[in-house]
Amino acid sequence: MISTFTGFFTGLSLIVAIGAQNAFVLRQGLRREHVLGIVLFAAVSDALLIIVGIAGLGAVIQGFPIALEVIRYVGAAYLIWFGVSALRRALKPGILEAGGGAKISLGKAIATTAALTYLNPHVYLDTVILLGGIGNQFGDERWLFAVGAATASFVWFFSLGYFAKLLSRFVSSPKFWRVLDGFIALVMFSIALLLLTYEF
16 A cells, blocks of 8 residues: 555645646636646546556556666756755745636636646656656556555645635735645655665
8 A cells, every 4th residue: 555655645745836727627616617637638648657657667668677776866966956946935935826717618727627637848857757657666557656656646636626715815826835834844854764764
């Protein structure tokens, strides 16, 4: 079960950071506009990218065992960097504004979500490379890790989209983001430590 929980919290910590995709999902949630289509597309996209990472890197690792060690240390380094970035944001938090604007069609909403997902280079680093790399550290349990990470995406996007109204009074508060980014930093450092000390 440790692999599933690790996948869930690693995936959740990576996806929660303030970004254009989350801002758009939150904005549409606040407007209650095409929420189901948007959150479903975003979550399924994440799940597919995670599967690609786990499956693709698994094949590479079988042919090149040294790749496992490289991924271990590169992954840990990235997690530490991500944690430091979150810690810096916690010390100087910003706010996330939903914004206004005219209504858009479902097609345009999905197209925007697709662009914010697939045209963002960080999504490949986070899902395919980082989550795929960490997941493969768990050997036969790598797919349990993938289930945990994919579940985190569904939980996050559906929560962000459908509970946006409840979040609206918090996301404009720097204190909210200070606590959230502080939590992200703590989880990132913890996962990095696990990655460096776990006996594979």
